[in-house]
Amino acid sequence: MSNQALKEVIDSLFNRRWDDELSDEEEEKFQNLYDSTVEKYGWEQMFSAIDQYMRGSCLTSDTTINFANLFWNYNCEISRKIPNPYRFLGYLYYRVNSEPWKYDCTETYEGLVYKLLSGKDNYTHNPFTNYDYIPEKDPFLIAEIEKLRKENV
Numbered sequence: 001m002s003n004q005a006l007k008e009v010i011d012s013l014f015n016r017r018w019d020d021e022l023s024d025e026e027e028e029k030f031q032n033l034y035d036s037t038v039e040k041y042g043w044e045q046m047f048s049a050i051d052q053y054m055r056g057s058c059l060t061s062d063t064t065i066n067f068a069n070l071f072w073n074y075n076c077e078i079s080r081k082i083p084n085p086y087r088f089l090g091y092l093y094y095r096v097n098s099e100p101w102k103y104d105c106t107e108t109y110e111g112l113v114y115k116l117l118s119g120k121d122n123y124t125h126n127p128f129t130n131y132d133y134i135p136e137k138d139p140f141l142i143a144e145i146e147k148l149r150k151e152n153v
Contacts, residue, residue, distance in 0.1 A: 003049075009037050010049045014057070018069035034074045047082050054091060055153075064095035065105045072108050075115070085116035089135075090144025094153070098136050098145055110135060 013034055022030075038046045050071070058064040082088055092109060096102070100109040110128065113135045117125035125133055135141055 006037070006041060006045070006049050007053075009033065010053045013037075013074070014050070014053055014067055014070050016070075018066050018073065031074065038080075043080055044083070047080075051082075051088060054088075058091075058095060061096050061103055064092060065103055065108075068092050068105060068112065069108050072111055076111065079115060082116060086140045086144045089113060089116060090141055090148060091153075093136070093141060094145045094148040098142075 013030060041049075054064075054067055054071075058067045089109075089112065092112070093100070096105065096109075100106045114126045114128065124130060125135075125138075
């Protein structure tokens with residue numbers, strides 16, 4: 001597959017509604033496509049294409065929340081680390097004005113925070129068990145959001 005082919009796969013994976021009613025077979029088809037693409041390209045190249053898709057296509061709170069839910073669905077079973085997770089999470093939080101609770105996506109966002117920032121047996125960034133950790137008050141996440149505001153993305 002070429003880079004164009006990878007882009008087309010990413011588009012087909014993320015250019016749909018996360019809450020569409022799909023049969024088990026259809027869901028499995030999407031997950032298998034996702035997993036086989038990771039296997040073919042490697043996680044680093046796959047994530048780079050996903051990040052480009054997010055920044056180019058997710059320009060509203062609705063499209064960003066949809067993307068976040070799909071990203072969660074594809075990755076919740078496997079712990080895949082990403083380069084610069086604060087940059088990625090900052091974009092997600094920026095698009096909902098750092099208020100995921102207003103958009104009924106808090107659980108997905110907090111799940112992504114935990115998955116992307118915590119290591120095995122590291123509960124520092126787990127808002128589900130560490131009640132002192134609040135993603136919206138994380139200084140590194142705030143810094144990324146502020147960068148995006150200044151860039152007026």
